Amino acid sequence: MPHSVLLVDDEKNILLTLSQALQLAGYHTELAGTGRLGLEVALARPVDAVLLDVQLPDMDGLVVLEQLLQARPGLPVLMMSGHGTIETAVKATRIGARDFLEKPIGRDRLLVALRNALEHRAAVEELESLRAESGRYEMVGQGPAMQRLYHLVQRAAPSEGRVLLTGENGTGKELVARALHRNSRRASGPFVRVNCAAVPHDLIESELFGHEKGAFTGALALRRGKFELASGGTLFLDEVGDMPPAMQAKLLRVLQESEFERVGGTETLRADVRVIAATNRDLEAEVAEGRFREDLYYRLAVVQIRTPPLREHREDLPDLIAAFLDEACRRNGRRPLRLSTEAVAVLSAHDYPGNVRELRNLVERLAILCEGPEISGDEARELLPRPRPPRAPGTPLPSGTEQKTAAALRPVGEKPFRDLVDDAEREIILRTLAFTRDNATEAARLLDLERGHFYKKMKALGIRRPRAQTPDPAEAESGTDDTAPGSSEAS
Numbered sequence: 001m002p003h004s005v006l007l008v009d010d011e012k013n014i015l016l017t018l019s020q021a022l023q024l025a026g027y028h029t030e031l032a033g034t035g036r037l038g039l040e041v042a043l044a045r046p047v048d049a050v051l052l053d054v055q056l057p058d059m060d061g062l063v064v065l066e067q068l069l070q071a072r073p074g075l076p077v078l079m080m081s082g083h084g085t086i087e088t089a090v091k092a093t094r095i096g097a098r099d100f101l102e103k104p105i106g107r108d109r110l111l112v113a114l115r116n117a118l119e120h121r122a123a124v125e126e127l128e129s130l131r132a133e134s135g136r137y138e139m140v141g142q143g144p145a146m147q148r149l150y151h152l153v154q155r156a157a158p159s160e161g162r163v164l165l166t167g168e169n170g171t172g173k174e175l176v177a178r179a180l181h182r183n184s185r186r187a188s189g190p191f192v193r194v195n196c197a198a199v200p201h202d203l204i205e206s207e208l209f210g211h212e213k214g215a216f217t218g219a220l221a222l223r224r225g226k227f228e229l230a231s232g233g234t235l236f237l238d239e240v241g242d243m244p245p246a247m248q249a250k251l252l253r254v255l256q257e258s259e260f261e262r263v264g265g266t267e268t269l270r271a272d273v274r275v276i277a278a279t280n281r282d283l284e285a286e287v288a289e290g291r292f293r294e295d296l297y298y299r300l301a302v303v304q305i306r307t308p309p310l311r312e313h314r315e316d317l318p319d320l321i322a323a324f325l326d327e328a329c330r331r332n333g334r335r336p337l338r339l340s341t342e343a344v345a346v347l348s349a350h351d352y353p354g355n356v357r358e359l360r361n362l363v364e365r366l367a368i369l370c371e372g373p374e375i376s377g378d379e380a381r382e383l384l385p386r387p388r389p390p391r392a393p394g395t396p397l398p399s400g401t402e403q404k405t406a407a408a409l410r411p412v413g414e415k416p417f418r419d420l421v422d423d424a425e426r427e428i429i430l431r432t433l434a435f436t437r438d439n440a441t442e443a444a445r446l447l448d449l450e451r452g453h454f455y456k457k458m459k460a461l462g463i464r465r466p467r468a469q470t471p472d473p474a475e476a477e478s479g480t481d482d483t484a485p486g487s488s489e490a491s
Contacts, residue, residue, distance in 0.1 A: 008038035035059030054081040076117035141316030145308040157183035165278040167307035170357030173278040181234040189233025197239035215264025241281035328367035342377030
């Protein structure tokens with residue numbers, strides 16, 4: 001998809017000349033004759049760069065520059081002037097302009113400056129992405145199960161075929177998706193992830209395809225969807241089995257025709273993406289039960305790869321533990337720690353129903369709480385999750401929960417399965433909150449849940465987050481505070 005450039009100048013002939021030159025070079029252009037209109041367009045349109053005149057009829061160009069960068073940090077802005085001074089150029093650069101072009105602007109000078117600005121921005125974004133992902137997306141393990149996985153990734157990655165990743169929670173499906181992208185012909189393009197289970201059903205179409213300004217209540221500006229953002233790269237649809245039926249039909253159409261429209265829009269956009277999907281559900285069973293479209297299943301599962309649970313490659317536990325410990329020490333500012341032979345044996349003997357994700361969280365807990373320089377077997381044993389004993393009949397629920405129904409107090413053997421699951425989730429959340437000293441944001445991170453989903457889960461399970469005053473309804477709905485049961489930070 002071509003880059004979009006906003007031109008802001010009050011001279012129409014300059015606007016048309018620059019616009020024509022950029023369009024011939026393959027850019028899409030937006031035009032504005034005043035500073036205020038330029039600001040409105042920059043906030044309403046997905047522009048990738050701005051050419052901004054210093055002298056405008058309604059606002060100083062440097063003021064426009066400052067407001068642009070406040071609203072869109074990192075947006076490449078090139079200043080233009082017919083009678084610029086060194087002082088103006090220096091001031092513009094200090095504010096954040098990428099370049100300063102003197103009029104009349106030669107075509108070659110214009111294209112070089114714009115290309116450099118866009119490449120600089122792309123390099124910054126890539127560096128930020130690499131820093132954020134450093135150490136997180138390398139698969140570890142040399143056992144037979146992992147060797148089979150590596151072989152499948154190596155065979156599937158260079159193709160354009162869609163891949164469906166299946167496997168239990170916590171087995172590293174996203175790592176495999178990133179490995180497929182990194183070893184594909186689209187590796188230089190973006191890798192865009194969307195969790196289909198975390199997006200409300202009434203917003204998932206907008207999340208995937210974007211929307212036009214005014215398409216629905218709250219659509220205050222044009223928004224690019226994940227298909228558009230992933231153009232030229234890979235779109236990872238995590239938890240695709242949770243996608244609502246109506247959206248399954250729309251996704252199928254995009255996969256068939258490689259075209260889509262934004263919500264509320266009429267322009268047809270091309271979907272130049274490779275789709276990788278993942279699920280922990282048995283989609284064949286979902287198809288048989290009528291909950292997942294059979295034609296969509298076959299479209300997604302051109303290649304199917306199963307990520308093995310940790311119990312199938314326990315021989316890789318020592319390597320995984322060492323890698324996670326090194327990563328946790330770096331991320332938490334700790335000096336390198338080492339594990340005693342006994343500690344490795346203790347951790348290797350433990351069962352991990354949460355798979356690699358559970359192991360990683362446990363090792364990070366050790367890195368944070370153990371003084372070192374060596375983690376002993378007793379320390380590892382102390383921090384292992386303890387089996388939860390059955391709750392005796394009539395025993396009150398843990399502190400901080402609501403006794404919602406009489407069913408919550410029935411003997412374990414008489415409880416419906418859903419109640420048993422709720423009890424287990426409630427206990428896990430309360431234990432994690434206790435471990436993080438009631439920091440809900442940190443608890444959500446350790447449980448690998450999105451913060452908004454974590455708050456909703458707390459509310460559904462009756463876990464109170466007390467406050468000294470009644471929260472603002474909008475804040476309560478968005479889940480923006482970090483207080484939790486008994487937190488001293490509650491306000």
